[in-house]
Amino acid sequence: NAGVTQTPKFQVLKTGQSMTLQCAQDMNHEYMSWYRQDPGMGLRLIHYSVGAGITDQGEVPNGYNVSRSTTEDFPLRLLSAAPSQTSVYFCASISFAPRAGINSYEQYFGPGTRLTVT
Amino acid sequence: AQSVTQPDIHITVSEGASLELRCNYSYGATPYLFWYVQSPGQGLQLLLKYFSGDTLVQGIKGFEAEFKRSQSSFNLRKPSVHWSDAAEYFCAVGAPTGANNLFFGTGTRLTVIP
Numbered sequence: 001n002a003g004v005t006q007t008p009k010f011q012v013l014k015t016g017q018s019m020t021l022q023c024a025q026d027m028n029h030e031y032m033s034w035y036r037q038d039p040g041m042g043l044r045l046i047h048y049s050v051g052a053g054i055t056d057q058g059e060v061p062n063g064y065n066v067s068r069s070t071t072e073d074f075p076l077r078l079l080s081a082a083p084s085q086t087s088v089y090f091c092a093s094i095s096f097a098p099r100a101g102i103n104s105y106e107q108y109f110g111p112g113t114r115l116t117v118t
Numbered sequence: 119a120q121s122v123t124q125p126d127i128h129i130t131v132s133e134g135a136s137l138e139l140r141c142n143y144s145y146g147a148t149p150y151l152f153w154y155v156q157s158p159g160q161g162l163q164l165l166l167k168y169f170s171g172d173t174l175v176q177g178i179k180g181f182e183a184e185f186k187r188s189q190s191s192f193n194l195r196k197p198s199v200h201w202s203d204a205a206e207y208f209c210a211v212g213a214p215t216g217a218n219n220l221f222f223g224t225g226t227r228l229t230v231i232p
Contacts, residue, residue, distance in 0.1 A: 033219065033220075035222075040127075040224055041224060042122075042208060042222035042223055042224045042225055043162075043208065043210075043220075043222040044222070045219055045220065045221075048219055058219065059221075090161060090162065101169075105167060105169070107164055109161040109162040109163075110161060111160070111161045112160075112161050
């Protein structure tokens with residue numbers, strides 16, 4: 001298994017440009033999430049998905065769109081980048097069967113994408 | 119609403135000394151609780167998790183954490199710190215109905231001196 005992969009690792013955008021951050025997992029996990037990490041603020045949830053075709057907003061969704069057409073992929077789109085979106089972005093996938101107990105819980109984070117918007 | 123407080127922004131300990139990182143949470147019920155470690159420029163690695171049962175949880179790399187309901191705390195401990203433990207540590211809580219959505223603390227940076 002490759003785990004959770006993210007591309008690109010680094011990106012510089014100009015204000016107003018658009019781009020898509022890619023996230024893929026090969027573990028057949030239902031849950032996938034996007035977080036952003038800013039100094040002194042920990043990680044904050046942007047959007048999440050509980051399965052193919054189902055997405056929802058997290059704590060800081062403004063300026064970002066997501067879709068989940070397959071179980072494997074969960075891309076994050078910036079339609080019009082702003083300097084406030086300069087951050088490190090992490091994708092995560094989770095597999096959990098509550099009835100199976102704590103040992104069924106698996107969570108993996110991708111290596112991150114460092115985005116700078118000028 | 120859930121919230122997580124890590125009151126210590128930065129902690130410095132000597133190699134071989136014991137370590138305790140504090141975490142307090144605010145939630146209406148017993149949440150799922152996690153500790154993660156992040157080395158510079160790296161992603162997050164899950165150290166340990168607590169869902170229910172025994173309040174003392176063992177994790178990887180010799181770490182343990184204790185859930186104290188009365189104090190709404192989930193402090194991380196290690197009896198003897200190694201230089202390789204220098205990193206940033208994050209406490210997180212998740213709702214029992216959806217452990218996929220986590221609320222993170224602001225992190226504690228650990229420096230280990232020889």
